[in-house]
Ligand SMILES: Nc1ncnc2[nH]cnc12
């Protein structure tokens with residue numbers, strides 16, 4: 001976006017602008033895209049009885065008080081995923097929604113241990129996800145990468161065994177992450193796992209500072225070697241940490257609707273997104289577990305700009321550009337998407353000048 005030719009885009013145009021702009025999604029748990037309708041369909045297909053009479057009753061149960069209350073339902077919901085076809089159907093449904101949101105690049109998480117611990121082979125999970133990815137890249141033109149996450153409520157030994165089991169798929173994995181219940185499970189618990197992952201050349205990301213304290217963000221950076229911090233909103237409690245994140249331009253994958261639904265913030269109008277942007281941090285928006293939190297990436301952007309009147313089109317540009325720059329895609333791919341982003345903003349800016 002050339003500052004000299006840029007004409008301010010009015011707020012009334014923001015929603016259309018956000019919808020039209022190309023995007024990257026860097027914090028998305030594929031198991032968190034399992035919509036209640038598909039959960040019931042898969043339960044039927046696999047002769048599983050869910051503890052809810054219908055889709056509406058299940059949706060009503062999505063009334064969370066914190067991260068753990070969500071995780072309990074989320075791990076139970078994943079129980080309907082039994083076959084490679086189930087994983088493929090779930091993932092492809094997300095890719096179709098992503099394409100509709102004009103997502104160009106998706107670096108998606110999955111939780112191997114959620115499945116292996118209930119007797120589903122890693123080969124089944126990988127076959128389904130890979131089939132969906134190949135089809136979405138071919139038919140929807142998306143660029144997609146896979147990041148398995150270790151469940152931090154389980155042991156380091158379990159994570160090390162999971163990393164071993166992932167080795168046959170090494171070439172198809174972009175990196176590794178760390179997720180699940182944060183409190184009481186500091187990054188240091190997984191120092192050896194991430195040391196090994198780094199030696200394998202895997203990119204490193206970690207959830208930190210969602211519910212956990214700033215010390216967990218320090219730990220993710222210094223002990224795990226995290227290149228991106230997932231969530232990270234609690235960094236604002238530690239000025240030295242904010243300065244470190246700003247100086248190094250460490251991306252924070254912020255998830256506003258997740259923060260709202262998990263009571264990290266009381267309402268979107270009080271979300272720290274403006275403060276994170278004002279602090280010069282490299283933030284972008286993401287949807288985390290959209291089937292559980294009431295909205296995909298487009299809805300996260302729309303609802304944030306609606307609730308936070310201090311945000312304007314320049315902030316939108318920064319967030320969207322950051323989403324590409326914080327991705328692990330090649331510089332050439334990033335440049336292509338950013339050129340497309342610039343063209344969309346230039347066209348809205350030209351309209352605003354008329
Ligand atoms: N928001 C989140 N935090 C930690 N673990 C998760 N797994 C799925 N969503 C998560």
Ligand SMILES: [Zn+2]
Pocket residue numbers: 027029179207230288
């Ligand atoms: Zn997450």
